[in-house]
Amino acid sequence: MSQPTPADDATFERAWTIADTVPGWLTRDQARLLHDEAQALDPGAVALEIGSHQGRSTVVLAAALGRRGSRLVAMDPFVEGRLFGGATTRQKFERHVAQAGVAEYVELVPEYSTRARPGWSRPLDLLYIDGKHDYWTLSDDLRWAVHLPPGAAVLVHDAFSSIGVTLGLLRHVLFSRTLSYERRAGSLALFRVRPPRRADRVRMVAELPWWVRNVGIKVLLRLRLRPVARLVGHDSPYDPY
Ligand SMILES: C[S@@+](CC[C@H](N)C(=O)[O-])C[C@H]1O[C@@H](n2cnc3c(N)ncnc32)[C@H](O)[C@@H]1O
Structure with a gap:
């Protein structure tokens, strides 16, 4: 993997300045991990983002990809609905991507x-999963990895903070022969398309x-026991991610 150059650092800082104004669930460290994996791809690469919302992660990924002549498919x-919104969220997504100057790469x-997966045939070079967080959708989303080459990155948000996502990972990745766990930034986990070693499984x-701990904190927040969550180091009204 090529290391980020000072020009890549500058691209990241510019993108993060905009991305950080976009409502969403991505920390700076997580954005940096996404950026660094995307910038390491060869020119002409195609990355898939599942779950774009208002474009917080889209802006970061597209900035890194566009600089290298690559593209992002944002799905x-x-x-419409209370949680994520519909047409208005799409308008915000389009506005944020345009503001960041990355629309031509998205x-x-x-x-x-x-729905899109069964008919998909285009090769992909990076997969970022942050769509619906239930066990079944996550399990299906992992199947997009068949379109990736050996060594490609699979990044999963809320990997160790959501019951559905984590159970899906335990079922499909812990015993997988093709995906191995590398590391995480908060709940954003990096997996790679390669046969796992025992140590990778142990690390997971x-x-x-x-x-x-994170699931416990979510329960405490639902029970309005934020002071108790503070005792285990969670000083925020939001779920850990
Ligand atoms: C947690 S948000 C994504 C956050 C975004 N990545 C960011 O950085 O702010 C989850 C998004 O996934 C979308 N979503 C839900 N089910 C989906 C699916 N099956 N495929 C793609 N996106 C989905 C929702 O509409 C929502 O916008």
Whole structure:
């Protein structure tokens, strides 16, 4: 993997300045991990983002990809609803991507990942999963990895902070022969398309206490017990991510 140059650092800083104004669930460290994996791809690469929302992660990925002559497919159905919003969220997404000057590198596919996957044939070089966080959707989203070459990155948000996502990872990655766990930035986990070693599996299991802590914090927040969550180091009204 090529290391980021000072010009890449500058690209990241510019993109993050805009991305950080976009509502969403991505920390600076997580954005940097996404950026660094995207900037390491060969020119002409194609990355897929599942779950774009208002474009916080899209802006970061597209900035890194565009600099190298690569492209981002951003997939989100923008369903109307209380949680994520519909047409207005799509308008915000388009506005943020335009503000960041990366619109020409982004191909929006307004579709559910699970509906688009069966008919998909285009090769991909990086996969970022941050769509619906239930076990079944995450399990299906991992199947997009068949379009990736050996060594490619699979990044999964809320990997060790959501019950559905973590159970899906344990079922499909912990015992997989083709995906191995590398590391995480908060809940953003980096997997790679390569046969896992025992140590990779052990490292993934070692994240489970952190997952239990995060699920516990979510329960405490639902019960309005924020002072108790503070005792385990979570000083925020939001779920850990
Ligand atoms: C957690 S948000 C994504 C956040 C975004 N990556 C960011 O950085 O702010 C999840 C998004 O996934 C979308 N979504 C839900 N189900 C989906 C699916 N099956 N395929 C693609 N996107 C989906 C939702 O509409 C929502 O916008």
